[in-house]
Amino acid sequence: MSEQNYEQRSLKLLGVTARMQTLMINQNITPLELVNCANAARAMYLTATSNKKYELTGLFYCDFCNRDSSEKGMLLVAGLRNTHICSECVDICRETLDKKRPCGE
Incomplete structure (x- = not known):
C-alpha cells in the first residue's frame, strides 16, 4: 500500500x-x-x-469508553485503584460473557 x-x-x-x-x-x-x-x-x-477541579466537582470518567459522569443517565461504578466503569460498558461486558459461556451454565 x-x-x-x-x-x-x-x-x-x-x-x-x-x-x-x-x-x-x-x-x-x-x-x-x-x-x-x-x-x-x-x-x-x-x-x-489530574486537575483538582475534577476532584472537587466529582467528575469521573469510564475507564473503558471515556464517557464522563455528567452525561444524563450515566451511572458509574467505582472499582479498586480509582477505576470506573459505566452501566453501558457493564451491559456490553455482560452480553459478551453470556455469549462466551457454554449453554447450561
Whole structure:
C-alpha cells in the first residue's frame, strides 16, 4: 500500500505498533503484560496530570469508553485503584460473557 493513502497520525501509529511488536518478540513479553504496562503508565499519567477541579466537582470518567459522569443517565461504578466503569460498558461486558459461556451454565 502507498504511504500517501494514510494520514500522518496513522503512519505514526503504525510505526509505534511495529516497534511494540518487535519489543514483544525480542523481550519475550506477552500481549497481556504489554497491556498491563500501558494501563499502569496511563494511571501514572492521569495521576500526575489530574486537575483538582475534577476532584472537587466529582467528575469521573469510564475507564473503558471515556464517557464522563455528567452525561444524563450515566451511572458509574467505582472499582479498586480509582477505576470506573459505566452501566453501558457493564451491559456490553455482560452480553459478551453470556455469549462466551457454554449453554447450561
